[in-house]
Amino acid sequence: MFNLGEPLVVPDVFDIRSLHALRLGGAASDEWRVKEQTVNSDFERFQTGAAKYAAYLETPEGRLRLDLAFANLREFLPQPTHSLQALDVGGGTGAIAVRLAALGVRVTLLDTSEPMLDFAERSAQKAGVAEKITLKHGDAAQLANLFPAAWFDVVVCHNVLEYVEDPCAILRSAAGCLRDRSGVISVLVRNQAGEVLKAAIKDGDLAASEHNLSAEWVHESLYGGRVRLFAAENRQAMLAAASLAVTAERGVRVVSDYLPLSISRNAEYERVFELERKLGRRPEFCAVARYWQCLARRGSDVKGA
Ligand SMILES: C[S@@+](CC[C@H](N)C(=O)[O-])C[C@H]1O[C@@H](n2cnc3c(N)ncnc32)[C@H](O)[C@@H]1O
Numbered sequence: 001m002f003n004l005g006e007p008l009v010v011p012d013v014f015d016i017r018s019l020h021a022l023r024l025g026g027a028a029s030d031e032w033r034v035k036e037q038t039v040n041s042d043f044e045r046f047q048t049g050a051a052k053y054a055a056y057l058e059t060p061e062g063r064l065r066l067d068l069a070f071a072n073l074r075e076f077l078p079q080p081t082h083s084l085q086a087l088d089v090g091g092g093t094g095a096i097a098v099r100l101a102a103l104g105v106r107v108t109l110l111d112t113s114e115p116m117l118d119f120a121e122r123s124a125q126k127a128g129v130a131e132k133i134t135l136k137h138g139d140a141a142q143l144a145n146l147f148p149a150a151w152f153d154v155v156v157c158h159n160v161l162e163y164v165e166d167p168c169a170i171l172r173s174a175a176g177c178l179r180d181r182s183g184v185i186s187v188l189v190r191n192q193a194g195e196v197l198k199a200a201i202k203d204g205d206l207a208a209s210e211h212n213l214s215a216e217w218v219h220e221s222l223y224g225g226r227v228r229l230f231a232a233e234n235r236q237a238m239l240a241a242a243s244l245a246v247t248a249e250r251g252v253r254v255v256s257d258y259l260p261l262s263i264s265r266n267a268e269y270e271r272v273f274e275l276e277r278k279l280g281r282r283p284e285f286c287a288v289a290r291y292w293q294c295l296a297r298r299g300s301d302v303k304g305a
Contacts, residue, residue, distance in 0.1 A: 077154060150177070191292040
């Protein structure tokens with residue numbers, strides 16, 4: 001168990017509803033309005049769909065993504081020479097935050113969705129780790145204004161860059177939150193190559209498979225909204241722009257989405273998990289997984305690194 005320090009004192013809660021109203025008030029051109037409508041529907045999906053998302057995390061697919069991502073992150077957590085502080089950007093229902101807190105890490109979970117934060121609060125209480133988790137309502141686009149620079153030992157950015165307007169800017173700000181080069185950032189995003197295979201193998205949709213070879217967005221099955229895809233070259237450019245140095249890359253869900261029905265996802269869960277752990281470490285399988293996870297550290301050209 002790590003030493004426990006003082007909880008992080010974060011600035012006042014940022015009121016996302018005011019920001020939202022401000023954005024709408026400033027909309028002038030039709031193009032801007034269309035863009036705002038898309039942003040609004042992205043925003044709405046996590047306001048009204050929190051229960052749906054929590055239920056998804058209970059399915060074998062949701063559990064597997066979560067368990068694999070957490071196992072990968074755990075391998076690279078810094079050695080605790082002091083009480084570790086983590087920031088979970090777009091932390092949703094708190095599934096990762098609760099696990100980190102159970103290891104003794106103090107976690108600040110930032111999210112724009114109050115219903116998601118309500119779920120996170122309940123699960124932290126249920127797990128008996130509420131005192132280790134600070135819930136913060138706010139927009140990741142404002143990261144630099146919300147937290148002191150270079151404060152956190154661990155930054156988690158899982159399944160959120162797909163939904164923001166400017167993932168590069170958010171990743172750069174998230175990297176700036178890392179204390180120094182001993183800290184680790186874990187990024188988990190939807191892999192474009194995985195969507196190509198999924199469309200062909202799982203959906204039997206050859207046209208969609210071909211389209212996904214170069215698509216920036218696809219429709220996701222859970223909410224029906226759009227979700228951004230990350231191709232290998234974009235990921236590398238994004239990491240470089242954020243001055244992050246890659247420690248490890250992992251594929252998450254390489255084959256589990258395509259297993260025949262004769263293999264029970266529940267009864268065989270542990271075996272599938274172990275197989276996925278092995279596949280995800282190997283670059284040839286990582287390249288085509290549904291999700292790409294990267295564990296990285298601040299590069300030397302970041303101020304203070
Ligand atoms: C797909 S969920 C992922 C939740 C969690 N990270 C996980 O992996 O289970 C995306 C989360 O990001 C949040 N989110 C979306 N855009 C955000 C933004 N600009 N700032 C902060 N949170 C955001 C949503 O409210 C939602 O809780």
